Amino acid sequence: VGAAIGNDLAVLGACRRIVLYNRGLARAEGVAYDIADATALLGDVEVIGTDDWGDLIDADVVVVTVGHSIRPGESRLEIGGNDDLIRHVVARLDEVAPAAVVLIVSNPVDVLTRLALDCSRRPWQRVFGAGTVLDSARLRRSLATLLGVDPQNTHLHVLGEHGDSSLIAWSVATIGPVALTSFPLPEGETLTELKERCLFRTRRRGGAEIIARKGYTDDGIAAAVVRIVQAVLRDERRIFPVSTRALGDYGVGEDAVFGLPCVIGSQGLVRRLPLALDAEETALLQRSAAILNAAYEPLAAYSE
Numbered sequence: 001v002g003a004a005i006g007n008d009l010a011v012l013g014a015c016r017r018i019v020l021y022n023r024g025l026a027r028a029e030g031v032a033y034d035i036a037d038a039t040a041l042l043g044d045v046e047v048i049g050t051d052d053w054g055d056l057i058d059a060d061v062v063v064v065t066v067g068h069s070i071r072p073g074e075s076r077l078e079i080g081g082n083d084d085l086i087r088h089v090v091a092r093l094d095e096v097a098p099a100a101v102v103l104i105v106s107n108p109v110d111v112l113t114r115l116a117l118d119c120s121r122r123p124w125q126r127v128f129g130a131g132t133v134l135d136s137a138r139l140r141r142s143l144a145t146l147l148g149v150d151p152q153n154t155h156l157h158v159l160g161e162h163g164d165s166s167l168i169a170w171s172v173a174t175i176g177p178v179a180l181t182s183f184p185l186p187e188g189e190t191l192t193e194l195k196e197r198c199l200f201r202t203r204r205r206g207g208a209e210i211i212a213r214k215g216y217t218d219d220g221i222a223a224a225v226v227r228i229v230q231a232v233l234r235d236e237r238r239i240f241p242v243s244t245r246a247l248g249d250y251g252v253g254e255d256a257v258f259g260l261p262c263v264i265g266s267q268g269l270v271r272r273l274p275l276a277l278d279a280e281e282t283a284l285l286q287r288s289a290a291i292l293n294a295a296y297e298p299l300a301a302y303s304e
């Protein structure tokens with residue numbers, strides 16, 4: 001995932017300098033040299049492979065993809081030692097790049113983002129997770145195809161866990177300026193059928209289906225991460241459902257961390273956006289928060 005993000009950053013000319021850190025120098029350099037090969041054809045970007053944390057000094061954004069990845073059939077809530085890696089990485093980043101915006105991608109992303117928020121000395125606005133950004137992009141593409149509109153005009157978010165307990169905020173979905181509930185549907189189709197078809201398509205193309213076939217996911221998440229990085233570097237104030245604390249909104253308590261729509265800019269997370277969810281969606285979000293809180297419990301005990 002880290003290598004794919006590095007490549008997309010270079011191809012899109014998203015930044016001037018890309019530092020690929022890995023515990024193995026040869027691996028980091030191999031990936032960096034490969035990406036750097038084409039930069040003369042693409043634009044002016046410096047690509048460095050390193051095993052020295054010091055090379056991350058003055059980074060504007062750090063994307064964390066370290067760790068055990070999900071194997072076929074495994075739950076995303078499997079922590080598999082990634083908690084220790086995140087503690088270690090956050091401590092090093094606090095030393096070398098205390099002003100950077102830190103974006104957690106490693107899974108379970110919501111649990112590990114909460115851990116990073118708890119361990120890091122940087123302001124909470126500067127630590128958030130990739131959340132349900134990719135899940136929402138998949139869903140928006142399905143809905144856009146079914147309605148025959150541009151995905152950019154589908155304003156619809158997957159909320160909660162990046163995983164099985166996520167939910168779709170259908171009640172507040174809009175297509176351009178029109179509420180989904182009053183948008184003209186394809187001939188003979190009801191909104192319930194449309195939602196079911198959309199869910200089926202989203203699930204069929206979901207991460208588990210890709211892992212079952214390809215063995216891992218990297219391209220989709222890389223493009224999603226690069227869009228978030230661009231929003232920070234260009235201070236775009238673009239809205240993404242990133243992992244952050246809900247801070248008591250939706251009746252989920254003060255601690256839960258999960259995907260919620262937020263404005264992202266150069267300072268990191270600029271603002272959380274409140275959603276007027278219906279009762280059923282609120283209950284589903286509370287369930288997702290409870291599942292994530294339970295997954296965090298052993299990590300909290302370890303930190304005390």
Ligand SMILES: NC(=O)c1ccc[n+]([C@@H]2O[C@H](COP(=O)([O-])OP(=O)(O)OC[C@H]3O[C@@H](n4cnc5c(N)ncnc54)[C@H](O)[C@@H]3O)[C@@H](O)[C@H]2O)c1
Nearest residue numbers: 001002023065066067068069070105106107109130216221
């Ligand atoms: N949030 C999302 O939507 C999303 C999508 C895809 C992947 N992911 C997550 O991103 C992470 C990386 O996935 P991947 O497919 O790139 O995995 P990978 O195995 O290809 O790469 C993991 C990297 O972590 C490093 N690493 C592993 N254990 C280490 C240790 N003990 N000490 C130091 N370095 C160590 C490896 O050297 C490697 O560079 C996983 O946690 C995966 O689940 C998240």
